[in-house]
Amino acid sequence: MVQSRRLPSALPFANQVAIFSRLEKANPHPETELEFTNPYTLVVAVALSAQATDVGVNKATKGLFAVADTPEKMLELGLEGVTAYIKTIGLFRQKAKNVIALSRILVDEYGGEVPDSRAALTALPGVGRKTANVVLNCAFGHPSQAVDTHIFRVGNRTRLAPGRDVNEVERAIEDNVPVRFQQHAHHWLILHGRYICQARRPRCAVCIIADLCPYEEKTI
Missing domain, CATH: 1.10.340.30 (Hypothetical protein; domain 2)
Structure with missing residues (x-):
């Protein structure tokens, strides 16, 4: 019988607050990069x-x-x-x-x-x-979480929202990310994954949360 991989636990509340506080300070009002009018x-x-x-x-x-x-x-x-x-x-x-x-x-x-x-x-x-x-x-203005490959990667690397698939990561964000960060959480995570925590070679040397991130394969 093949057992499923056990997921690591999400970061404690205090760590979540510390990470999202930094992301918020760096980008207080994140928005989608898609252009729309209505x-x-x-x-x-x-x-x-x-x-x-x-x-x-x-x-x-x-x-x-x-x-x-x-x-x-x-x-x-x-x-x-x-x-x-x-x-x-x-x-x-x-x-x-x-x-x-x-x-x-x-x-x-x-x-x-x-x-x-x-x-x-x-x-x-x-x-x-x-x-x-x-x-x-x-x-x-709903605090809904649109999980793509970037958020899936960042959620698991940082343990902000670990999950085996995008649905698990979505639930993990809803369950673990402090409520006051929920509205912009997916924007911060997608932008971080797109420009900093990239798939092949994360840019840990310029990452503002590197010291709080448990990802073992850092590229510093």
Whole structure:
């Protein structure tokens, strides 16, 4: 019988406070790097960001959102029109279909408004739990945690939120991160993973939490 790997325990409360206090001091008001103008354009931008970079998505959506920043306008633009704007993004054909399909649902079922419900959001084509959590957090101010590969890596390396998969890490953030840091926790962690605690070679020498981090394979 194969036993599952036992996860290390999360950092104690005091350590969590110390780490997030430093992250907060360095970046008091972190934001998503995806560019959007309203909840609808955020839904579209995050849906397009799957297997794509935020920079690449922003380049494509700059023109798209200039002509279609509501589901009604997106439907008027049509599938071919959407495709033409996002063809530089990976999987653009399927993503264009999803954008049209989710826009139709928003118009028909929600009067063109984006619902602030995770269940309603994840029922939209191309919208998964991570996308829904980004929208709930950034558009509606919910302390939801959108866990991607960066947050998964940082959560486990630092033991701020250890987990075997993204769902476990999401729960670990909710269970262990002090409440006053919950609103911005996923922003701080994703930015830290993207620019400092990188996958192949973490930049521990310039990391502001290196002395508090239990990660053994430091690159100092």
